[in-house]
Amino acid sequence: xxxxxxxxxxxxxxxxxxxxxxxxxxxxxxxxxxxxxxxxxxxxxxxxxxxxxxxxxxxxxxxxxxxxxxxxxxxxxxxxxxxxxxxxxxxxxxxxxxxxxxxxxxxxxxxxxxxxxxxxxxxxxxxxxxxxxxxxxxxxxxxxxx
Amino acid sequence: xxxxxxxxxxxxxxxxxxxxxxxxxxxxxxxxxxxxxxxxxxxxxxxxxxxxxxxxxxxxxxxxxxxxxxxxxxxxxxxxxxxxxxxxxxxxxxxxxxxxxxxxxxxxxxxxxxxxxxxxxxxxxxxxxxxxxxxxxxxxxxxxxxxxxxxxxxxxxxxxxxxxxxxxxxxxxxxxxxxxxxxxxxxxxxxxxxxxxxxxxxxxxxxxxxxxxxxxxxxxxxxxxxxxxxxxxxxxxxxxxxxxxxxxxxxxxxxxxxx
Numbered sequence: 001x002x003x004x005x006x007x008x009x010x011x012x013x014x015x016x017x018x019x020x021x022x023x024x025x026x027x028x029x030x031x032x033x034x035x036x037x038x039x040x041x042x043x044x045x046x047x048x049x050x051x052x053x054x055x056x057x058x059x060x061x062x063x064x065x066x067x068x069x070x071x072x073x074x075x076x077x078x079x080x081x082x083x084x085x086x087x088x089x090x091x092x093x094x095x096x097x098x099x100x101x102x103x104x105x106x107x108x109x110x111x112x113x114x115x116x117x118x119x120x121x122x123x124x125x126x127x128x129x130x131x132x133x134x135x136x137x138x139x140x141x142x143x144x145x146x
Numbered sequence: 147x148x149x150x151x152x153x154x155x156x157x158x159x160x161x162x163x164x165x166x167x168x169x170x171x172x173x174x175x176x177x178x179x180x181x182x183x184x185x186x187x188x189x190x191x192x193x194x195x196x197x198x199x200x201x202x203x204x205x206x207x208x209x210x211x212x213x214x215x216x217x218x219x220x221x222x223x224x225x226x227x228x229x230x231x232x233x234x235x236x237x238x239x240x241x242x243x244x245x246x247x248x249x250x251x252x253x254x255x256x257x258x259x260x261x262x263x264x265x266x267x268x269x270x271x272x273x274x275x276x277x278x279x280x281x282x283x284x285x286x287x288x289x290x291x292x293x294x295x296x297x298x299x300x301x302x303x304x305x306x307x308x309x310x311x312x313x314x315x316x317x318x319x320x321x322x323x324x325x326x327x328x329x330x331x332x333x334x335x336x337x338x339x340x341x342x343x344x345x346x347x348x349x350x351x352x353x354x355x356x357x358x359x360x361x362x363x364x365x366x367x368x369x370x371x372x373x374x375x376x377x378x379x380x381x382x383x384x385x386x387x388x389x390x391x392x393x394x395x396x397x398x399x400x401x402x403x404x405x
Contacts, residue, residue, distance in 0.1 A: 009280030013349070016274020019262050020350055021169070022224040039281065077232045079170060080225045083355065090354030093282050093345040099387035103394075121354070125361035 006043050010088040011036035017087045023080050030070050031084035038063030039088035052116075056123040057130075059089050064131025072139065082128060091120040151206045154186045157248045159216045162193065162200045164231045164256060169223030172363055172371040175200065178235045182248075185239045197374045220313070220378075230255045264304055271300035271350060279346030288343050291331060295324045296347040314385055320351050321389025329397045344390070351386055353379035 014035030018028045042059030046052065063085030071078040094117035101110030148155070158179050165175045175195040183191030183204055190205040197220070203213040234251050237243045243251070262270070275296030276289045284292065302323065303316040324347040328340045345352075356379035364372030 006281065009277045012277025013274050013281055013346075014277070016270045016272070016277060017350070019266060019270030020274065022226050022260050022262050024226045024229055025261070027225075077170075077174075077225075077229050079174065079228060083169075083225070083359075086358060087355060088278075088281065090352075090358055092278065092349045092352045092354050093341070095352050095354055095383065096341075096345045096348060096386075096390075099383060100390060103387050103391040117354075121357050121361060124358050125365055128358075128362060129365055 003040055003044060007036045007040045010039035014084055014087050018084055021083065023084065024076060026074060027076060027080050027084075030074070031067070031081050034063055034066045034070060034081060034085045035088045037066065038085050042089060053119055053123045056089060056120050057127045060086055060124040060127025061131045061134070063089070064128045065135055068131065068135040069139070086124050086128065089120075089124055091117040094120060151188065151204075152212055154183065154188055154204070154245055155202065155212060155214050157245060157252055158183055158193075158202050159200065159214055160249065160252045160256065161231050161235060162195060162202065163216055163218050164252065165228050166195060166197065166200065166218045167221035168227040169221075169225060170228040170231075171359070171366075172196070172368040173366055174228075174232075178232065182235050182238050185241065186245060196370050197378075224260055226260070227255055227258075267304070268297045268300045272297035274349060275347045277346075278349045279342045282342035282345050284339055284342035284346065288338050289346075291328060291338050292343040292346040295327050295343065296350070298327075299324050299347065299351075314381075317351055317382055317385045318389045321348060321386040322393050323389075324348050324351075325390040325393035326396060329393060333397060333400075348386060351382070353382040353386075356382065 011032050015028060015032040017035075018031050023031060038059045041062050042055050045055035045058055050058070064082060067081030067085040068078050071081045094113055098110050098114035098117055101107075101113055103110075161182060162175045162179045165178060166172075172195050176193045179193035179195075179200070179202055180191050183193075183202075188204040190203075190211075192203050194201045197218065199218055200216040201213070202216070203211050205211050231252065234243065234248060234255075238248055272293040276293040279289045279292035299320040303320055306316045306319070325344050328338055328343040328347075331338050332340050356375060360372045360375035360379055362372075363369075363375055
């Protein structure tokens with residue numbers, strides 16, 4: 001039940017972003033579904049006892065591969081789907097907490113939140129990069145590249 | 147209108163600028179320019195792009211090198227336009243477009259109205275805030291408040307745009323509003339969890355996506371772009387924090403507890 005709520009809320013969040021970033025209309029639905037899946041995977045792994053960084057990496061990796069497959073299928077640039085697949089993973093709350101603490105003069109807590117947010121960001125970038133390798137390994141490049 | 151081989155520069159510049167302004171990656175800008183240039187039959191096409199400018203050069207038949215510098219101003223992201231420019235570059239590559247036709251189509255993209263209209267953008271901001279607040283563990287009430295706050299912030303930033311206010315002002319005020327309203331509601335009406343509401347409503351302003359893009363740029367080897375994106379993300383973070391701080395100071399003045 002909890003996971004269904006997570007899936008729906010992260011889907012909605014991504015959908016809103018798809019419009020805010022002026023993504024092409026055809027991409028709205030598939031990109032939001034991918035965004036929902038990658039965040040739900042992250043939460044599921046987290047509850048299964050994975051380390052936060054590892055779960056973040058896995059979520060971004062899954063999102064990246066799905067996004068590139070989708071982009072290839074729909075013949076659109078991968079940027080659209082990749083950007084939207086990680087919108088829900090990006091540590092918005094962590095960054096906000098970091099600034100909130102720093103602003104209130106709680107430097108130690110602020111740095112802690114900031115470092116943890118930075119690790120998340122690094123893991124997402126790493127997940128996307130590895131996803132790119134994986135996709136290239138298993139999908140032969142086409143004459144028309146996305 | 148330049149003639150001969152010089153006329154190829156303009157479509158290359160415009161294509162690169164459009165991708166960069168609308169949120170395409172640096173490597174995509176460089177790749178598109180090089181590919182289009184080769185498809186036009188130019189030799190030694192080179193391009194170097196950073197978020198604030200483009201450098202393009204190619205060799206003419208008479209041996210001279212044609213070079214251009216294009217300044218790029220930061221625009222708002224529009225992924226549809228990036229996709230459209232990409233489609234045109236593919237057409238050029240398959241040999242289906244002349245130089246003049248390419249220029250005409252690129253100009254059409256530049257002048258096209260975004261099809262996500264202003265009211266729809268307000269709705270989108272609301273929907274995204276509702277989703278993210280729920281995702282951060284907010285209740286149904288929190289989600290409603292957050293949706294309304296985000297819609298209000300979007301409306302305000304559209305109004306500021308009309309007065310040609312800087313994007314920085316919109317970020318600062320947006321952060322102020324979306325922190326102040328939940329704080330006041332909490333203080334005077336006792337409803338809502340402040341943190342999920344604020345984080346959900348602030349999601350479009352927070353530089354998480356920008357930071358991730360910066361790291362990705364750096365990983366691809368575009369270190370200058372990575373740094374430049376990173377610094378601008380950091381600036382946004384400072385502005386958001388500033389807005390939130392002012393909001394909590396206002397609450398303090400009104401007799402409430404700070405954050």
